[in-house]
Amino acid sequence: MKNVVLVSASPKINEQSVSQQFLQMAGSKIDTTEFNKTFIDVRKSMTTHNLSEDFETLSKADAIIISFPLYVFCMPGILTRFLVDYYNYFTESGNARNNVKVYAIVNCGFPEPEINLEAVRVIKSFSQHINAAFRFGVLIGGGPMMFAAKDAPFMKKAVQKLSDAFLSIVADINNENFTEMASIKIGVNFPFSRRLYFFMGNRGWISMARKNGLQKKDLYKKPYRLNP
Amino acid sequence: MKALLISDQEYQTKTYQVLNDLTSTFLKQKGFETEMLELGAENLTFCKGCFGCWIKKPGECVINDQMTQINRSYMNSDLVVYLSPIIFGQFSPNIKNTMDRRIPNILPFFETRPDGSTMHPPRYDTYPQQIIIGYGDMVSEEDKQLFIDVTKKHRTNIEVLIYQEAAENIIEETLDKIELGRVGGMI
Numbered sequence: 001m002k003n004v005v006l007v008s009a010s011p012k013i014n015e016q017s018v019s020q021q022f023l024q025m026a027g028s029k030i031d032t033t034e035f036n037k038t039f040i041d042v043r044k045s046m047t048t049h050n051l052s053e054d055f056e057t058l059s060k061a062d063a064i065i066i067s068f069p070l071y072v073f074c075m076p077g078i079l080t081r082f083l084v085d086y087y088n089y090f091t092e093s094g095n096a097r098n099n100v101k102v103y104a105i106v107n108c109g110f111p112e113p114e115i116n117l118e119a120v121r122v123i124k125s126f127s128q129h130i131n132a133a134f135r136f137g138v139l140i141g142g143g144p145m146m147f148a149a150k151d152a153p154f155m156k157k158a159v160q161k162l163s164d165a166f167l168s169i170v171a172d173i174n175n176e177n178f179t180e181m182a183s184i185k186i187g188v189n190f191p192f193s194r195r196l197y198f199f200m201g202n203r204g205w206i207s208m209a210r211k212n213g214l215q216k217k218d219l220y221k222k223p224y225r226l227n228p
Numbered sequence: 229m230k231a232l233l234i235s236d237q238e239y240q241t242k243t244y245q246v247l248n249d250l251t252s253t254f255l256k257q258k259g260f261e262t263e264m265l266e267l268g269a270e271n272l273t274f275c276k277g278c279f280g281c282w283i284k285k286p287g288e289c290v291i292n293d294q295m296t297q298i299n300r301s302y303m304n305s306d307l308v309v310y311l312s313p314i315i316f317g318q319f320s321p322n323i324k325n326t327m328d329r330r331i332p333n334i335l336p337f338f339e340t341r342p343d344g345s346t347m348h349p350p351r352y353d354t355y356p357q358q359i360i361i362g363y364g365d366m367v368s369e370e371d372k373q374l375f376i377d378v379t380k381k382h383r384t385n386i387e388v389l390i391y392q393e394a395a396e397n398i399i400e401e402t403l404d405k406i407e408l409g410r411v412g413g414m415i
Binding site: 010011012013017043069071072073074075076077078080081083084109110111112115118121122125126129194197198201202205208209212214218219220221222223224225226227 | 269275276277278279282283284285287288300303304316317318320321322325328329331332333335336337339340345351352370371374377382
């Protein structure tokens with residue numbers, strides 16, 4: 001039975017992240033009668049000092065699926081640290097399988113999925129460094145809003161695309177093909193304009209700030225500049 | 229003129245030492261008062277994605293560690309130079325941490341860039357010119373290109389150099405061509 005390890009790398013503490021929800025959605029497509037399925041949460045792994053155990057799990061994987069949010073046009077620092085430490089573990093222990101397949105699921109708040117491409121390329125580079133085969137990425141634009149509105153009728157098409165993309169991962173794990181495949185891009189396909197998407201997003205920030213007792217003008221403060 | 233030189237304690241290779249010397253000498257010759265920051269993993273915690281810097285204490289990171297001082301130094305410099313090891317085609321964990329935790333310096337809102345892509349608008353009118361110098365002794369061509377794309381593809385007003393042992397004069401020659409001072413808001 002093949003081992004599939006699903007890695008969630010959202011830095012958020014004590015709240016369920018969008019990345020984790022996408023990963024669970026992907027994980028739900030994996031049949032446990034066919035695969036051993038293990039989840040790793042990078043933040044928990046690092047804060048509870050559970051790294052050795054999780055690295056051992058990773059080293060026994062036949063397939064690794066890594067889901068994370070885009071941070072400043074690339075992967076979050078916490079995931080960078082985790083992958084560098086795993087690479088060091090990998091090179092020191094020599095304890096890894098051949099023909100491991102790696103997949104990336106990257107989501108961002110911006111509506112266009114293409115912005116995630118460089119982060120996916122970093123996962124590809126990591127795969128090459130651990131002698132694994134990078135297969136493809138699932139690039140998701142408008143991730144937080146997509147998940148929040150997933151049950152709305154206008155979201156049906158995007159949710160179907162997500163489901164198909166995750167099923168493609170499962171099918172590929174079982175496949176003997178190791179030629180890299182093209183990434184899958186899933187953007188926000190709202191029945192309204194980009195302008196309205198921005199308006200709703202921007203209003204959301206103001207509304208959240210108001211709940212913290214702030215006014216709209218407070219969002220524009222410039223605390224760090226001594227001589228503006 | 230003030231410069232901030234940020235580097236990573238974990239990757240102080242021979243290449244790094246040469247690079248650090250060349251860069252700091254260059255900045256001194258150009259008349260910069262340079263603050264040197266060598267970051268270790270213990271200096272900074274990770275961004276936790278709480279958005280407190282946008283909706284609780286706008287413009288300030290809510291985590292109380294060295295990043296407060298780094299952000300203050302960053303915003304009050306004319307030039308910021310990062311010396312970053314190239315790891316999997318991007319920044320090292322410590323350098324990436326400082327990048328993630330610079331988001332207090334932009335606004336949360338969405339705007340469209342002239343090229344049609346989305347961005348967060350600037351919080352301040354001007355920012356320091358940024359130069360990212362990537363280094364490594366065994367970096368593949370693919371990873372070098374990725375480092376350039378990660379750095380430049382979605383940003384303006386930023387320069388990137390890749391430094392390898394055989395090209396010592398690249399620092400002075402290339403830095404000489406860059407306008408070393410504060411730049412306009414779009415990032």
